[in-house]
Amino acid sequence: MTELTDTNHSELDRRGFLKCMAWAGTAVTWTVSGGVLSACEIGANPAQAPKPRSKDLYFVQISDSHIGFKGTANADVTATFGQAISQVNALAQRPAFVMNTGDLTHTSTAAQFDTVKQLAGTLKTAHVFQVPGEHDVIGGAQAYLDRYGKSTVGTGYYSFDMNGVHFLALVNVNQTEQMGHLGQEQLDWIKKDLSGLASDTPIVVFAHVPLFAMYPQWGWSTDDAVQALGFMKRFGSVSCLNGHVHQVMTKVEGNVTFHTARGTAFPLPAPGTAPAPTPVTVPAGQLHQALGVSEVRWTARYSRLAIVDDTLPT
Template sequence: MLIAHLSDPHVRPRGQLYQGVVDSNAMFEAALAQLDALDPRPDLVLLTGDVVDEGTAEEYAVASQMLADIGLPLLVIPGNHDEREAFRACFKAHAHLPATGPLHFAVGEHGPVRIVALDVTPPGEHHGEFDDATAFWLEATLAAEPERPTLVMMHQPPFASGIPYIDDYSCRGGERLAAIIARHPQVERVLCGHIHRFMQLRFGGTMLLTAPSTTTAIALRLAPDAEPASYVEPPAMLLHQWRPGTGLVTHFVPIGRFAGPFDFF
C-alpha cells in the first residue's frame, strides 16, 4: 500500500500571496502535479492540516477546486489555520467526518493500513491539546483493531522540536499520547504537519514523523533565544509504503524539476 502525505499548503484566495511573499497556491499545484505523476499511483493521500491560511470560505472554495481532480482517495484533518466549521462544510462529501465536534475519524477501507486521525486544535488557538475526550476516543479506537497496521495522523506534533518559536504551539499532552501509543504496537507511525519541516524521532515505541510544508519552511534555528523566521526552501512530500514482512518504509520526496535521470546509480 502506497500512501502520499502532504501538509500545510496554506491555500490563499486567487491572486493573493502567502504572507505577502510566496505563491502558496502555485506551490500546492506543483505538489499536486508531482503527486499525479507518481508511478505507481498512491492508494491514498493524507493532508495533515493548514489546508488554508485564514479559514475563509473563499480560501476553502479555492482549495476544493485544487483538490477536485486528484483522482485518489483523500483523508484530511484541520490545522490551526483552518476554521473547523468551514473545513467541515468544504469536506462535507467525506462521509467519515463527524457532523459535530472534533473531526476525529478512523478509516480502513483503502488497503491493509488503517488510518486514525485526531483533530487536536482547540478552536481559535494555534497550539494542540490532547485532552481527556481525545485520549478516551483514541484508546477505544486503537483497541478495536489491535492486529491491523495503523497510522495515526494529527496536525501539531506532540514533542519539543528544539525550535523555540514553533514549540510554543506544539500539542500539549504528548506524554499521555505516547503512553497510549505504546500500548498499541500496531501503530506504525504517528504523522504530523504544522512544523513546516521534516523531523523524525522515537515516540511511544514507534516512529513519529513531521511532513514538510508544500510552501515555506520554518527556519531551523535551535538557539533558545532564536528569532522566528522562514525560508523558501525546496518543498517536499512524504511517501509511506507498507509491505507484508517489511512494514512501513517512508520516503522523502522533494517537489520540483531536477537534473536527470542519469544512467548511473
C-alpha cells in the same frame, strides 16, 4: 544516521535538532518492524522503490498549502500547491489515498477552501483525506467542518482501516490559545477506537501539530499526546505523521516513530534559530528545495512502513 530518543518527551535542544536535520533533508526510507526503526538513503527516483505485493499499501502525505498566504516567502502558494499535486499525479504508482495534514488555507475563508477543494479534486487517487491546521479554524472550526466534517466525530477526528493498517486522523489545533491539544473527549474516543484491535495491528496516526515535544516554545508539541500514545503502547508499530513545522524530522520513542513533513507553501526556521516560527524567504531559485511531499509505503510481507520525502521539482 542520528537517532534521537527521549522517553520523557523533553525538549529537543538546538544542537541536537540541527544534527538530525543534517541528514533529514536527504531522501530516506524508514522501515519499521516490530517497533524497531532503521533507515537507508535511497535515490530520488520513486521507480527504484520495491514493487508492491497484493496487500501492500502506498499513499502520499501533503501538508501546509496555506492557500491565501501573501508574502515574500512565496509569491504564489497556489502555484506550488498545484505543482505538488502534479508531482503526485506523475508518480509511477497511483496512491491509495492522499492525506493533507493541515493548514490547507491561511485564513480559512470560503474562497480559500474552495481553491483547495478544486485543486485537490484533480489528484489521481481514490481518496483524499485531511485534518485541520490552526489556520483552518481561525474564527472557529465550522467552515472547515462544513466541507470536511461529514462522517467525522466531535471536532473532526475519525479513523479508517485499509489493507490491515488502522489509521487515526486527529485534531489538535482547535484551542489556538493552547496550541497542540487533543482534549479529554478525543482522548476517550481514541481509547475506545483502539480497544478492539489486535496488538499486531500497524497504527498510523495523522495530526497537524507534532505529537512529541519538538519545540514547545513555538507551539510545536501536543500537551496531552503522552496520554494518547499511552493507549498505543501495546502495538508493535505506531507511526505518527504530522505537518505544521514545514520541515522534515524523524524521531523514535519506543514503539513510536514520529515524522514531520515539508509544506508546499514556504519553509519555517529550525527550532531555536530565529526569534519566532515565521516564514523564511530563501534565495531565488531555492524555494522548491524547501517544499515537497512524502511518499509512504506499507509493506505487508515485512510489516514495514517506509517514508520517502521528495522535494518539488525545479
